[in-house]
Amino acid sequence: MQELINRAKELLADGTVARVLGWKAGDLPYNPEPAYFETEESLKDFVYNGFCGANLSKYMIEASKLEGKTMVCLKPCDTYSFNQLIKEHRVDRDKAYIVGVGCKGKLDIEKIKKQGIKGIQSIQGAEITDDAETLTIQTIYGEKTCAYKDGMLERCHVCKGKEHQIYDEIIGESKDTKDADRFDEVRRIEAMRPEEKFAFFQSELSKCIRCNACRNVCPACSCRKCVFDSNKFDSSQKANVDSFEEKMFHIIRAFHVAGRCTDCGECSRVCPQGIPLHLFNRKFIKDIDELYGEYQAGEDTDSKGPLTNFTFDDAEPSIVTERG
Amino acid sequence: MQRIGVFVCHCGSNIAATVDVKRVAEMALMEPGVVHAEDYQYMCSEAGQALIAKAIEEKQLTGLVICSCSPRMHEATFRKAAERAGLNPYMVEIANIREHCSWIHKDMEEATKKAVILMRAAVAKVNLNTPLQPGESLVTKRALVIGGGIAGIQTALDIADAGYEVDIVEKEPSIGGRMSQLDKTFPTLDCSACILTPKMVEAAAHEKINIYTYSEVEKVSGFVGDFTVDIRKKARSVDMDKCTGCGVCQEKCPSKKAPSEFNRGLNNRSAIYTPFAQAIPNVPVIDREHCIKFKTGKCGVCSKVCQAGAIDYDQKDEIVTEKYGAIVVATGFDIIKLDNYDEYAYSQSKDVITSLELERIMNAAGPTSGHLERLSDGKAPKEIVFIQCVGSRCSDDRGKSYCSKICCMYTAKHAMLIRDKYPDVNVTVFYIDVRTPGKNFDEFYRRAVEQYGVNYIKGQVGKVIPQPDGKLLVQGSDLLDNKQILKEADMVVLAAAIEPNPDVRKIATMLTASIDTNNFLTEAHAKLRPVESPTAGIFLSGVCQGPKDIPETVAQAGAAAVKAIGLLAKDKLMTNPCTAKPDETLCNGCSTCANVCPYGAITYEDKEIFDHGIRETRRVAQVNSALCQGCGACTVACPSGAMDLQGFSNRQIIAEVDAICR
């Protein structure tokens, strides 16, 4: 972290960048927030630890409009989103000085709390410098521990790898934390009977409160105005009537990002109701991989996306019925 | 709110026998926006149209729904009727209650119910219709032909003969293309040069044709009827106006080590050169890579010997900008590189050659002055093996999946010519199939076999092994006799697959003309619009569209010319108003729409947008309505719904859906 701060100071001092986009220490051990730093002085609040899960790529849409370059800290998986945003002309590469920051898996406070840990006062082991396997948590109700792995975000268990896809320089080491197949859960659902599938999604989506956190955090959902906020399709509804609307919203949202979603996992991370929204996106990714060839959005900035491309002998839609 | 009139047609008894038309009209009056409804025997008749006109005037209708036969039948009729009565023609919608209802249902109750729903859907749509105006654009009466081979020359001649200016852009120093390299042509065995040269001369002399040789298309902008093209005239280092074409410079040039492109590198040429004797224009160019003057600064022999003072070492590339109404692509082909076909020993032995190289060897102006001899030792070959389908009809990714179409015939030609001129030479052809679908083609092939005794073996060659004594050992199989064949040959000729000129990819991108996986340009419709690109105003001539022989090329060149002439003959183009239209306040500028547009109709512009108190300059999509054909692919690709299709808008279609489902 200190290395990052020093480098940020240098870049600010020599005028390479006008500001730094990183994370600011929170007022609880686990809530750092994305923040801009424009002075050396302000960098005293800069933090980079296991709770800095937020993908900062999307903030670069606004930062691209500002005067001068922005040093942006991107984790390996965040760089896929950044590439995709370049491809879609939503960010200006020339306005970004990308520091690829090391990542050894990010933490999910909800998961930690789910283990019955509450009244948290401090957390040791979340710093990025040490390779702690265990988090030691001081709480009002006594000291608790939690394996780092058990506190990791779902997305880190299916890590895309430790390589940054785009960067100006890299600071810190990364670790591939993958220990699961990202399509396992999708396969489990695919194997269900239709009524089970329906019950599963009904139960999950009934929790949706239409807060739009999933959409607003999503780097692929970068529309200036979402169709669900405009009257273009007569789809502008805010209701939460526990019936069709949540399905419409989530299916269309996933469809709109299909072939563009890098599987960064932000949607699931931020959902206040813990809906596994990535299951929608991954279904599309899995289908695309199987039907049209493996495709990882954000791996490059110029390939044709699977939905703006085709081959003459693509599978027919009837394959959905045929494969059962 | 619209004031809609609904008109229900009986179509004699075609509709009225199964649909209660009066009821449909009554029900129409219950629909929001409908202020008038009536039924009539034949809505499309004079009297029917008069009823519509009267209602428009009396009830001040702003929209019409005609419940009648298919819009494919009479939509145009009713639109015109509306227009005559002062209503915008795009305020008319048809509810198809004949083909989609009365003709397929027997039960009156059921058919009437359905007709009512179809009427409702049409009313719901018209409620959201807006008047549309077709656009107009002017046509520049000049055509550009890219490529100066037989396809380009023929197209240019045909367009010019119709009275329009044509420019040909050819990247080589001379026009003539692939055909100028050929010796004889099948199936009549005319001398290629004898039939091509007059066309070249005619093109050069034509007052309406302007030829840019040693030039390339650099940039294309604009759209159908109004293209702007930058042409790079590469520095020739010879003044075209002064040069008399005497040829002394080429003779005296001390640098004679440059491989001759025209002779496929089989011999060398001078650094200052015209590709071949009949070149047009007959003005040499200096190949700066090989010129001693350019390499070392010393020499200048050509300049000294040139009586006309035409040599100009300081000449620079020049960019010419021209406007065109139509563009014809005639970029032709080349043969594939044989790097993937090591088994035929092409790179190992000088005596393994391609068919095009054989053409040059057989040609009197070629490297051997027309004598059939081995390039390794100059000896006359006694045993020649032809191998077909080298890289054609290939199932893996070494070669091409398609049939190159011309190889069967030219191989028969070569075999026949050799047997005719050198009766003591044995000729063997290994083939997969012999394909001769063309006028007099099969007869030609049979003559080669029956009259000239060419030995055709159905089977593939596995390997060609150069022997220490200079012979070539050919390992093949005879599928008909089911046996392996080992044959010693003096010369092996490979019928290498043809592929589109590699430059075509760059050109297609500039033209936003689509291209297939094999780099052939895509036609607008495989059957019905074979010489047009899907991009309006771009036409296809010759092999750039797909493999073809000379007669087919010439025929297609003429067809492309006719299409271009048809366009140039118009003063103005009326554009279909049912085109895509972006809502700039919603556009993200993400390019997704442009990625699916088959017509290159969408471009992006940095534009100042004012939206609800916020003023911002940003990248937004622009649709060129002259290019857009209204398919709607972009509207679905657009996630924010910024792109919509006029006449089939999102809200209109949704209104129809709602009306049907309610």
Added chain:
Amino acid sequence: MSIEAKEEFRPKIVAFCCNWCSYAGADLAGSSRLSYPADVKIIRVPCSCRVNPMFILRAFEKGADGVIMCGCHPGDCHYSTGNYYARRRMTLLFSMLDYIGVENGRTRVEWVSAAEGVKFSTTMNEFVEKIYSLGKNVRLEDIRCRN
């Protein structure tokens, strides 16, 4: 499926047909008097690539029991490539609907040329039969639209 049951349930079926092939195919079915159930209502679109997945979900929301999309055969699209994009979009959408537990068969894509009146009619008959066998769409409708 008994005849009484059929009488109780009349499905709402929306068919999106492209103007150049399938709509003309439907016209040909009509002029050839090849019948199919009146439950099918056709919406004309310029090309299958104009069909937005939102239209399909909208139809279900408003109470449709089946949605079928017809376009030109691959390779024959009037706009060259439209149906290739449509094919991918619909494949993915249908797969997603299957994934969230919508009964298989409520959606279908069929390529019907202007000359295939018979195919149009057969397809519609088959599709309607399938929807009858699946019954009312309850998983995707918005209950507020019920009568």
Added chain:
Amino acid sequence: MYKIAKENLSALFQSIAENQELYLPVEVSGQVNYKAWTPDAKVSLETLKTVKSPKDAFFPQSENLYTVQRDGKKLSIQPEALKEQKFVVFGMKACDIQGVKVLDNVFLSDPVDSFYAARREHGTIVAMACHEPEESCFCKVFGIDCAEPAADVATWMVDGELYWKALTDKGEALTKAVESLLTEADGTDAEKLETEKTAIRAIVEKLPYSDLSLEGWNGDALTEKFNSPVWEELYKPCLACGTCTFVCPTCQCYDIKDYDTGHGVKRYRCWDSCMYSDFTMMAHGNNRTSQLQRFRQRFMHKLVYYPANNNGMYSCVGCGRCVEKCPASLNIVKVIKAFEKQGGDK
């Protein structure tokens, strides 16, 4: 005071639910929210904070106001019936109860919101003390005592027993209805309860936010706070989602929309969020055009505008849901602290 053993609670719920609807914290797909009780519901009284506050019980996220039915060109209007059945909300915490008071000030003052009023009239609130408060809690800052929740009935969970104390007539009525399942508590119980309350209060003292100061936040601070440059930095990470609004027990803004049913229109209201770009969108556009303005609105409303109109009562109750749920880790505490810091720096 009464008591009931923990293992008998399901009998208690069953008994209440026989006569009226019962809402209480129920786990669905891993998350606990207030839901109607059913025999197989996974009740989770141990959950300190449901994801959404229980305000839905009185002010649902979405509710129909009236229906317009179309018959040809004739329209008929049917207003939605007001709540007429009694219901119980069980397990509400002190902060959420204070949240209802905030809503009361809005919806029960003139003009009275009849939908809300009917629900308040028919609803009985059974409060429950917080057993183990968490680090995101700061109700104390607003003078709320989570050890002594005040509603129709107050309850405490102590050592496997639920202590039950009716505080209002509604509470007495409910107690009467379930009396057969309750046992009278004795003096030892009262002692136990006092010990529990002391323990809870001791924990509250230790919570990191308990010493948060609201100094300077009142109706008089309007201009100074509104014009402060602090907002310019604070709002930046905000994603403009509605999470904070929708989990908040006091946010009361709603939008009114029409849903086309095909046979007419259902006019309904649904929660809206001041964080949304289309919040209070009008024909001319939006009166708050930037996220800074929208962000500022939310906190100014909670800490300045609302107190100015309601005798100094804040419309934040310190439940800490926004602290836990904001995707960008922003929250009202950070806002208060940022101003404090700025003040201190001066």
